[in-house]
Amino acid sequence: MKKLYIFSALAVATLGFTACEDDKEPVYSAPTEFVLNTPPMANQTLILQEGDLVNFTCSQPDYGVSLVTNYFLDMTTAEEFVEAEEGTESKPAVESNYYTLTPVTANQANFDVKAEDIAKLLCQSIGIDGFSSYPENGVAPFENVKFRVRANLTGIEGSEIASNVVSLAGIQVYNPFPAIPRFIYFVGSPNGWVEPSAGNADAFADWMLEETGVGTDVYEGSFEIPAGEQYFRFYNALKGWGGDNALPSIGPHGVDNENEMVTITSEPVAHTAVPGKGAWYTSTDWAGGAVTFTVDLSDPSAYKVTMAAGATVKENYVYLCGDFADNAKWVEPSEGNAPYYEDWRLIDRGGTGIYTNTFDIAAHEIYFRIYPALTGWGETPYAGGVNDGDNVGITLGQAYECVTGVGCWTFNWEGGQLTFTLDTNTGKMTVAPASVAE
Numbered sequence: 001m002k003k004l005y006i007f008s009a010l011a012v013a014t015l016g017f018t019a020c021e022d023d024k025e026p027v028y029s030a031p032t033e034f035v036l037n038t039p040p041m042a043n044q045t046l047i048l049q050e051g052d053l054v055n056f057t058c059s060q061p062d063y064g065v066s067l068v069t070n071y072f073l074d075m076t077t078a079e080e081f082v083e084a085e086e087g088t089e090s091k092p093a094v095e096s097n098y099y100t101l102t103p104v105t106a107n108q109a110n111f112d113v114k115a116e117d118i119a120k121l122l123c124q125s126i127g128i129d130g131f132s133s134y135p136e137n138g139v140a141p142f143e144n145v146k147f148r149v150r151a152n153l154t155g156i157e158g159s160e161i162a163s164n165v166v167s168l169a170g171i172q173v174y175n176p177f178p179a180i181p182r183f184i185y186f187v188g189s190p191n192g193w194v195e196p197s198a199g200n201a202d203a204f205a206d207w208m209l210e211e212t213g214v215g216t217d218v219y220e221g222s223f224e225i226p227a228g229e230q231y232f233r234f235y236n237a238l239k240g241w242g243g244d245n246a247l248p249s250i251g252p253h254g255v256d257n258e259n260e261m262v263t264i265t266s267e268p269v270a271h272t273a274v275p276g277k278g279a280w281y282t283s284t285d286w287a288g289g290a291v292t293f294t295v296d297l298s299d300p301s302a303y304k305v306t307m308a309a310g311a312t313v314k315e316n317y318v319y320l321c322g323d324f325a326d327n328a329k330w331v332e333p334s335e336g337n338a339p340y341y342e343d344w345r346l347i348d349r350g351g352t353g354i355y356t357n358t359f360d361i362a363a364h365e366i367y368f369r370i371y372p373a374l375t376g377w378g379e380t381p382y383a384g385g386v387n388d389g390d391n392v393g394i395t396l397g398q399a400y401e402c403v404t405g406v407g408c409w410t411f412n413w414e415g416g417q418l419t420f421t422l423d424t425n426t427g428k429m430t431v432a433p434a435s436v437a438e
Contacts, residue, residue, distance in 0.1 A: 031061035045170035052115035181211035188232025227288030253278030322368025
């Protein structure tokens with residue numbers, strides 16, 4: 001992990017007390033000066049990379065009392081920071097125009113912020129919100145990104161103070177998003193024609209088609225379609241109903257109410273699809289039941305939707321990475337090593353969020369962590385510790401909380417079958433002898 005020291009040396013103000021007599025308690029006083037140090041390389045472009053930490057320093061506000069000081073870093077691409085204001089009858093509400101980043105250690109005036117957090121927020125500021133939406137050719141550096149620090153005292157209302165504003169000439173980001181599949185949404189009579197908007201995201205939790213692989217732009221899902229005449233189409237984003245002949249809606253025809261009847265059988269049937277608000281519908285004698293839909297958007301000029309009666313049980317995987325034996329030592333979790341990891345996968349059948357598998361492992365001192373995708377080394381949300389070397393010794397049969405990092409779980413194994421289980425719903429990992437796990 002590399003640390004980027006972009007700000008000059010820390011200027012530390014000495015804490016003082018307003019009372020000078022030994023028998024008096026220190027008295028809080030509002031500081032009048034708080035400085036974020038200007039970076040010596042402010043006129044150059046800061047290049048962010050995966051795993052980096054960006055270092056910031058500031059003066060320590062003199063509160064006149066020795067209490068824990070908390071620091072928060074604000075960032076904006078606007079000309080100046082704008083604070084949120086509640087609206088009145090004569091004045092509309094104002095939204096703040098900055099993002100707030102929490103330091104790795106939030107109570108030190110010399111602190112680090114994850115490059116990943118900076119990159120994510122800058123990407124989101126221009127509408128890039130996922131791995132697949134990040135352009136293949138990258139994005140241009142963000143120019144004149146402004147920062148300030150806010151400090152406050154724990155438990156003391158009104159103690160907040162904001163620093164001066166400093167600016168970096170440019171920040172070059174990378175794709176900070178995990179390589180995970182995307183979703184599209186089934187919308188229609190079976191789920192009550194709920195508007196496909198961000199505010200209704202919870203209503204679509206059971207009506208999503210998942211991408212078959214990162215970047216394939218092919219989506220699959222199975223849903224129970226009630227008997228009789230049922231109308232439906234698909235949406236590639238929760239951004240409202242949309243208009244005719246345009247995304248986010250996808251149907252058989254581009255104009256609303258230009259509908260097309262389909263006959264669903266056990267044999268898959270492919271149908272042409274286009275951007276727009278037409279709908280497919282089942283006939284009045286449709287008996288009802290599970291239907292599997294495959295929506296292929298990989299060719300923008302030839303969308304295709306395949307329908308077949310019956311449900312599919314999709315297998316999802318995470319990958320066990322570690323030191324399990326002399327012939328199974330720390331193989332990089334990358335696409336190039338996918339054949340190796342076919343033997344070291346935890347499997348979720350049916351989208352339960354619980355991944356499990358049993359392996360026959362010889363006697364060994366085992367170290368491992370779990371990766372959600374084969375995208376190479378780096379942090380994983382299913383680690384034992386945050387930093388390299390932050391290893392957690394475990395007791396077989398007990399559940400352990402996952403953290404984001406590169407630390408491992410470790411234990412001595414006498415040999416035999418072990419069952420590994422990752423519950424992503426609770427964020428816990430368990431290892432147990434197979435006989436106990438059953």
